[in-house]
Amino acid sequence: MRLNSAYYERILAEYQLTEESLVSIEDIRKFPFTTKADIQTYNKEFLCQPLSRITDIVSTSGTSGAPVSFYLTDNDLERLAINESKSLSIAGIHREDIVQLTTTSDRLFMAGIAYVLGLRKIGASLLRVGPGLPDLQWKLIKEHQTTVLIAVPSFILKMLEYAEKNQIDPSATSVTKIICIGEPIRNQDFSLNVLGQKITDKWPIHLYSTYASTEMATAFTECHAGKGGHHLPELVFAEVVDQQDEPVPPGTSGELVITTLGIEGMPLLRFKTGDICQYHLSLCECGRTTLRLGPLQGRKNQMIKYKGTTLYPPALTELLHELDYISAYYSEVVTDEMGLDCIKIYVAGNEKDADLISRIKEHFQARIRVTPDILVTTTQEINAIKMSFNFRKPVDFIDHRTTL
Incomplete structure (x- = not known):
């Protein structure tokens, strides 16, 4: 890896590490972490083979950041x-x-x-x-x-x-x-x-x-x-x-x-x-x-701190899955004027708007002790938003925060 990857050649030299530095399993902790941002920034520097040996190129979905290419022999x-x-x-x-x-x-x-x-x-x-x-x-x-x-x-x-x-x-x-x-x-x-x-x-x-x-x-x-x-x-x-x-x-x-x-x-x-x-x-x-x-x-970078409660998007999805009286939904988090996380949930259902909002807020209050903003719209509008990102599957959570 070190001899063929320009990225790891440079990084391991900075840490004064070589292949010989890894003798036991515990030695792995001497080595630096690699992040998705590193791969996004220096993508082809991670390549350990010439492009002539690459048979297939794949990519991450991009649902949690810019897509990243990977090269397979x-x-x-x-x-x-x-x-x-x-x-x-x-x-x-x-x-x-x-x-x-x-x-x-x-x-x-x-x-x-x-x-x-x-x-x-x-x-x-x-x-x-x-x-x-x-x-x-x-x-x-x-x-x-x-x-x-x-x-x-x-x-x-x-x-x-x-x-x-x-x-x-x-x-x-x-x-x-x-x-x-x-x-x-x-x-x-x-x-x-x-x-x-x-x-x-x-x-x-x-x-x-x-x-x-x-x-x-x-x-x-x-x-x-x-x-x-x-x-x-x-x-x-x-x-x-x-x-x-x-x-x-x-x-x-x-x-x-x-x-x-x-x-x-x-x-x-x-x-x-x-x-x-x-x-x-x-x-x-x-x-x-x-x-x-x-x-x-x-996902670590999607952690939400909302009114004193720490949440991850799957928790929101789980709560919404429990509600048989809504036909479609997606949630988003934004940064409010105070710089705090604010959760908005868009739903569609068959009840009157006021009744629907009240029932959903009661459900959230009972389960996680906080109530996000609930906005009622149509199933068509929700599905259009969920499919608009051109990802491989519909998006249930959108992160609009200005800082993470």
């Missing part, structure tokens, strides 16, 4: 296939499965190509349907006897709404499990959160949670026990640190830091993911002894 693609085959095997997928992929494989999306490569390595059959189109999803499930869905959980709710309107019984289909990506489906105690419960109330099916990112090119995937995503230590070295960058004990919230292993194109050293979570070391019911990551609590 043939061996990196093989590593990606190994990661996904191992991860999906942890979730019980095998070569007899017929897997329906409801997420995009284009727009420089690493996960899309990872699923394809991993399922090919497993030997499972794959239906690359892509996002949206609930009617087509159900049609193909019936036609091809799909056994596994890979999907964003909120899209499963849209599929269930379509099924209910069109007399489709999900329980009578061939699908046995759903691999959930992009959104949390569990609380910190591993019970299903509101989103996960809404799915299983209408469709008694086994949900598997995953956590991954383009930067680590690795996934933490649940087994049947549903007690956290299993670490693949041969592919990524993981740390969880507090606000002082000190390691935290198991069961304590901190920021996930990763060092990628086996990557040729753009390896990363102590990359701060910005994701807040807990890790667990107890023996899993499945018998695996590796570290497990609990549900993502939020």
Whole structure:
């Protein structure tokens, strides 16, 4: 890494570090952190291979900052296939499965190509349907006897709404499990959160949670026990640190830091993911002894301090998921004239505006003891805003703060 990456050549020289400085696991703390801002600013300086050896270029989604490009060699693609085959095997997928992929494989999306490569390595059959189109999803499930869905959980709710309107019984289909990506489906105690419960109330099916990112090119995937995503230590070295960058004990919230292993194109050293979570070391019911990551609590740079309460955007989403009387929503945080965080939530529903606002405020007051500003609009206007950023999925939270 040091000899081939212009960025790490410079940074490690500043810290007077060499490969020989890393003798034991504890020595990793001698090395500096890498941030997303570093990769955004010095993107191609992270390259460890000439462009002639790069086979595929992927990009982060840009939902939490400017998109960042990553460059993969043939061996990196093989590593990606190994990661996904191992991860999906942890979730019980095998070569007899017929897997329906409801997420995009284009727009420089690493996960899309990872699923394809991993399922090919497993030997499972794959239906690359892509996002949206609930009617087509159900049609193909019936036609091809799909056994596994890979999907964003909120899209499963849209599929269930379509099924209910069109007399489709999900329980009578061939699908046995759903691999959930992009959104949390569990609380910190591993019970299903509101989103996960809404799915299983209408469709008694086994949900598997995953956590991954383009930067680590690795996934933490649940087994049947549903007690956290299993670490693949041969592919990524993981740390969880507090606000002082000190390691935290198991069961304590901190920021996930990763060092990628086996990557040729753009390896990363102590990359701060910005994701807040807990890790667990107890023996899993499945018998695996590796570290497990609990549900993502939020992103460090999106922490909201509102009227004396500290919140992360997923907490707002969770509360809004509980309200069956609203048809659409998104939340945003802005900086008010005093320089403080101010939360605004835009909703659409079937009740009178005043009644809707009152009910939502009561719900927030009861659950988190603070009441954000509630603004009532139409479902069409909300959906237009959520899709206007041209990201890979609709946006539920928008950060308009002038300082973070």
